[in-house]
Amino acid sequence: MNESFGNIFINACLVNNFVLAYFLGICPFLGVSGKMETATRMGGAVTFVMLISSLCAFGIHALLVAIDAPYLQLISYIVVIASTVQLVEMFIKKMSPALFRSLGIFLPLITTNCAILGLALFQTNKGYNLPQSFVYALGAGLGFTLALMLIAGLREQMEFAEVPRMVKGTVLTLIIAGILSLAFMGFAGLGNG
């Protein structure tokens, strides 16, 4: 309950990285991590939606506790996330068509990204208050972007390497992700102090 903002941030971003430690958001992770540019944009879009849906989830949780209907949690979260994505899409389209074009198909796909729903559920389970939830969402989003960019960078380099035909594609990405996950274990204990 009384974790400091720094701890929450480091925990969400590095120690319990959503992709490499919790395995959330693996689908876009495998799908769009081929190029650095798309990976960065995807990360940005996910972070943005995470921030908004985290705030919404906080409000819904308070409301559901007030009307004593916890069994509606999952259904209302997913509906809110889907409509948030839709709203964000319309808003960006209106305000900045250039950004909208560059995000393309990734924006609607965020709805089925488990990292977003996972974030909403985790923050409720941990009982964070409003500012804490915001920091948690920020950390998780930046951690997701970091992991995506690291993989994209490594995969761009591997394009030119000679690997056996069987290993190319998903298998290679998974092996790289495994090694990265090992590396991220080095952060364990950082967020406790």
Add this chain to the structure above:
Amino acid sequence: MLQKDNIAKGKDSTGRIADTDAFIKGLWRENPVFVQVLGMCPVLAVSNSAENALAMGLATMFVLAMSNMLVSSLRNFIPKQARIASYILIIATFVTITDYAIQAISVDLHKSLGAFISLIVVNCLILSRAEAFASKNSVLPSLLDALGMGGGFVLGLFCLGAVREILGNGTFFGLALFPEGFQPWIVMILPAGGFFTLALWLLIFNRWKVK
């Protein structure tokens, strides 16, 4: 008369073949884990023991079967524009039921699976079956398709969970397999081990496909 019989038989047998095929393809040819690589989040996250993997697989299979049946029986009533939202609502309902059922059956299991039961909602496998199969077919083939795909998913999860538990813990369903001196490979039950094990299984499948 004979001809009629034959035609009837032929129809029957083709119908049966189609039904069996809807069931079989998910188990092997279009296996969701090894071939389609769908719904990876729970596959990697809860496959650290054979028991967890099996429970997660069965829960997903149940949700998949129920939502496929409901989607296919409602397929003529759901308007095209609102279909994805309706599917997600249907799936979320069954996931909530499953969540509470698991909590009632075993609190320990519920604790070890944690938030990943709720995350079945966003498993792309379920939504993709609703969209690609159940929305176009009648109830029985949809159920068979769900059972086949769910079975394939259970199989994939179980393969991963078994390997990770045997190597990472030296046990299988909690039973010790190795003599005293065995040093378990801790890395296999850590997140990294999930990536490595899945990579290994995909490698084996690729090898088999290339041949």
